[in-house]
Amino acid sequence: MSIDLRGVTAGYVKDVPVVRDVDVHVPTKAITTVIGPNGSGKSTLLRSVIGQTPHTTGSIVVDGAEVRGVSAHRRVSEHKVAFVPQVANxxxxxxxxxxxxxxxxxxxxxxxxxxxxxxxxxxxxxxxxxxxxxxxxxxxxxxxxxxxxxxxxSPTTLLLDEPSAGLSPAMMDSMFDAVRDTRDLHGVTVLLVEQNAVQSLEISDFGVVLVAGELAMHGPAAEILDDPTVGRLYLGAA
Incomplete structure (x- = not known):
């Protein structure tokens, strides 16, 4: 199930958006990772898809159906979207x-x-x-x-908010393997927010870079990993 975000602006206070005018296509049965510095709006973008961000404008289309304005409950039950928060999960x-x-x-x-x-x-x-x-x-x-x-x-779309947070390196490996298996074994579309940018992009098909709430880059994960500017600023490259 694909996701299309078109001109999405979202935040928790109506006049102070966290995410501004973002266009992102999340392809079916692929892993798309959202990276960026702290405070860039990654989790806000994810929560706008599931319907937990109170103030959202623009278009959010899940498998051809516009869901902006649809309750989080209906997005889960009718549109087969599942969300795993970072804490209290x-x-x-x-x-x-x-x-x-x-x-x-x-x-x-x-x-x-x-x-x-x-x-x-x-x-x-x-x-x-x-x-x-x-x-x-x-x-x-x-x-x-x-x-x-x-x-x-049996969701067709899975949203994951920092699943590797606080894990040991060995457990991180297991978690990213599980995310990849979710795509491969269950045919699920995965939209993933991660601070562990390199490892998450390595298992991903596509990547999104957010900076200060705006889209800085969007494309194949391999291209983002190889981009020298992204590497220097967000991936820890020398």
Whole structure:
């Protein structure tokens, strides 16, 4: 499912936009990563797609349907968009199984159980701990659980806000592998916001660079990785 942002201006105060006049095309069944310095509007752009930014103008088209003005609930239920925030993305007192049950609460019981089995087969690290409370998991395991829970409803579009935040290097590798598998195994369109620019672009098909709320660059991820200006300013290149 593709996403098209056309002239999107968004923010939390009507007269003080965080993102200004952004045009971005997110292709179907591809990973698109949004990078940029802190405060550049990356998360605001993501939240405008799911409908959590209160003041948004411009056009937001998901698989051919205009969704600006449509509630976040309807974007999830009718347009098959799932969102994984950076924090508060799992229920700590609940087990892995219970978190997945909550994620698929609207599914018929048989379909929900089948979907849980499919996801636990995909993520054996979660399967081995299925009855462990989420609050007892490592940061990487919690992020993996948040991803699996988002997939319970078989979304066609997945929005991820800094999934590698606070993870060890080894767990970062596992998380980015899981994001790539989400595209490859589930055929999901992924729009990803990340501070870990290099590693996220390496698994991505396309990249977006935001600077001070405006679009600075948009194109194939490999081209952004190779761009000397982007490398010097945002990728840590010498």
């Amino acid at each position: 799992v229920f700590g007192p609940l087990s892995i199984l219970e978190n997945l049950e909550v994620g698929g609460a609207r599914l018929p019981r048989r379909q929900r159980r089948q979907r849980i089995a499919e996801l636990l087969d995909t993520y054996p690290d979660l399967a081995a701990r299925r009855r462990v409370r989420a609050e007892s998991l490592s940061g990487g395991q919690r992020q993996l659980l948040s991803l699996a829970r988002a997939l319970m409803t």
